[in-house]
Amino acid sequence: MSDEMTLYLxxxxxxxxxxKGGFQNYKVENVSGDMSFLEMLDMLNENLxxxxxxPIQYDHDCREGICGACSCMINGEAHxxxxxxxxxxxxxxxxxxxxxxxxxxxRAKAFPVLKDLAVDRSAYDKIxxxxxxxxxxxxxxPEANSMMVGKEVADFAxxxxxxxxxGACAAACPNASAMLFxxxxxxxxxxxxxxxxxxxKRVQSMIKKMDELGFGNCTNERLCEAACPKGISIxxxxxxxxxxxxxxxxxxx
Amino acid sequence: xxxxxxxxxxxxxxxxxxxxxxxSLVGFLVVHLVGxxxxxxxxxxxxxxxxxxxxxxxxxxxxxxxxxxxxxxxFFGLMIAFQNSQARPDSYxxxxxxxRGTTFASSTMPYTGTIILIFLxxxxxxxxxxxxxxxxxxxxxxxxxxxxxxxxxxPLHVAWYIIAMISLAIHTSHGFWxxxxxxxxxxxxxxxxxxxxxxxxxxxxxxxxxxxxxWAYLQHxxxx
Numbered sequence: 001m002s003d004e005m006t007l008y009l010x011x012x013x014x015x016x017x018x019x020k021g022g023f024q025n026y027k028v029e030n031v032s033g034d035m036s037f038l039e040m041l042d043m044l045n046e047n048l049x050x051x052x053x054x055p056i057q058y059d060h061d062c063r064e065g066i067c068g069a070c071s072c073m074i075n076g077e078a079h080x081x082x083x084x085x086x087x088x089x090x091x092x093x094x095x096x097x098x099x100x101x102x103x104x105x106x107r108a109k110a111f112p113v114l115k116d117l118a119v120d121r122s123a124y125d126k127i128x129x130x131x132x133x134x135x136x137x138x139x140x141x142p143e144a145n146s147m148m149v150g151k152e153v154a155d156f157a158x159x160x161x162x163x164x165x166x167g168a169c170a171a172a173c174p175n176a177s178a179m180l181f182x183x184x185x186x187x188x189x190x191x192x193x194x195x196x197x198x199x200x201k202r203v204q205s206m207i208k209k210m211d212e213l214g215f216g217n218c219t220n221e222r223l224c225e226a227a228c229p230k231g232i233s234i235x236x237x238x239x240x241x242x243x244x245x246x247x248x249x250x251x252x253x
Numbered sequence: 254x255x256x257x258x259x260x261x262x263x264x265x266x267x268x269x270x271x272x273x274x275x276x277s278l279v280g281f282l283v284v285h286l287v288g289x290x291x292x293x294x295x296x297x298x299x300x301x302x303x304x305x306x307x308x309x310x311x312x313x314x315x316x317x318x319x320x321x322x323x324x325x326x327x328f329f330g331l332m333i334a335f336q337n338s339q340a341r342p343d344s345y346x347x348x349x350x351x352x353r354g355t356t357f358a359s360s361t362m363p364y365t366g367t368i369i370l371i372f373l374x375x376x377x378x379x380x381x382x383x384x385x386x387x388x389x390x391x392x393x394x395x396x397x398x399x400x401x402x403x404x405x406x407x408p409l410h411v412a413w414y415i416i417a418m419i420s421l422a423i424h425t426s427h428g429f430w431x432x433x434x435x436x437x438x439x440x441x442x443x444x445x446x447x448x449x450x451x452x453x454x455x456x457x458x459x460x461x462x463x464x465x466x467x468w469a470y471l472q473h474x475x476x477x
Contacts (some may be wrong), residue, residue, distance in 0.1 A: 012346075023346070076349030083353075102347045109340050174360060175337035177264070207263055216340030217264040217333045219362060220431040226353030235439050242437030244265045248257070 033093030058117040068166030073104040078168035078227040108176035109214040130209035131202040161188040162230040172227035175216030180224035183236035272432035274326040296398035334363035358427035365424040372417035405469035422459025
């Protein structure tokens with residue numbers, strides 16, 4: 001762990017969604033171990049801007065691991081080598097002086113590259129729009145304890161609600177499948193009283209939308225849960241499968 | 254599209270077909286393996302066992318069900334593999350083995366599956382529809398025992414058989430657990446048990462079937 005590192009980056013540059021992209025080599029000097037990965041890219045971009053070159057476009061927003069914007073593949077791993085970390089939370093101290101780092105955008109048919117590292121993740125929004133919400137009107141907050149929810153159930157729903165829709169699951173999946181995302185977004189609602197009401201309709205329409213958008217079929221390779229910055233488990237996928245298979249014979253009504 | 258057809262066209266629907274047919278075939282392999290034990294008892298036991306199966310009236314129904322299971326599994330499997338290759342038109346330049354998630358078995362399912370499919374066709378061709386030996390003094394009883402010993406007297410046949418059984422073991426080491434996961438049986442309470450069972454099952458069928466091929470080879474065609 002050295003405080004002043006020199007890194008050799010290979011970054012995917014692509015003009016727009018229609019152009020063919022390719023890797024460009026960049027040398028970044030004076031990288032501090034306390035910088036985040038995005039700060040390192042900012043430094044590179046400032047240098048590029050100073051030289052009159054086109055800065056690297058990448059998505060970012062909150063820079064504290066809750067918005068899910070900072071999507072990129074770092075040395076073949078979604079959000080880089082850290083467990084349960086987003087790119088913005090990744091510190092440069094995980095790298096060594098002289099390291100070569102290859103940075104690519106998410107690659108999936110459903111996530112087209114817009115420019116450089118920025119991809120269009122609106123496919124995930126479309127899955128949410130297909131039913132990832134509660135339509136029934138519940139009125140004001142109910143009397144405390146009038147709706148009983150077990151602690152473990154509430155915890156599990158909360159674990160799934162931690163999903164930030166960053167796209168790492170589909171990006172890391174060898175089949176570019178969005179099952180972990182869809183599982184998290186159905187599970188967070190289906191387990192709780194308010195969401196349970198429409199659970200069958202919801203799981204049907206969300207899976208239908210997921211398939212339509214061109215995501216692949218899950219083959220239980222588990223790379224999604226390894227890549228998930230929020231540590232959501234494939235147990236949620238099994239739960240969603242159970243719910244979906246149940247709809248073959250039963251409806252909400 | 255009706256609900257039933259759209260169910261089977263959906264990703265989860267297709268996977269549930271894979272899981273159900275896969276688990277049924279897992280069951281079939283156990284029956285097949287247990288049946289093979291008759292071979293060790295002797296030619297009479299093995300031939301009478303196979304004659305009992307062949308002369309059973311409902312055998313065609315069972316064979317048709319078995320064929321349907323294999324065909325559905327292969328058809329849906331190839332369809333899923335094809336669709337998945339379409340889901341990522343541009344592949345990543347770097348693929349790191351992080352040691353998390355994917356295993357050799359899980360990433361090679363379409364390939365090991367194809368080897369098993371080719372093996373299965375040859376297996377039926379060479380044995381079930383192979384040379385017809387008759388048991389002397391027993392009308393209409395096929396001498397399957399002799400057929401097996403003659404077939405496996407060739408080292409090339411034994412080698413190919415073992416390659417196919419290694420593929421089968423790799424395939425089922427992921428497939429067994431994966432089927433339960435797809436069907437929604439996944440819970441921290443028993444996930445570890447299912448994972449270990451999957452490996453144990455793979456070793457059992459892989460080593461079990463290979464054992465019979467090697468044993469048959471060592472009988473030198475029954476001419477010793």
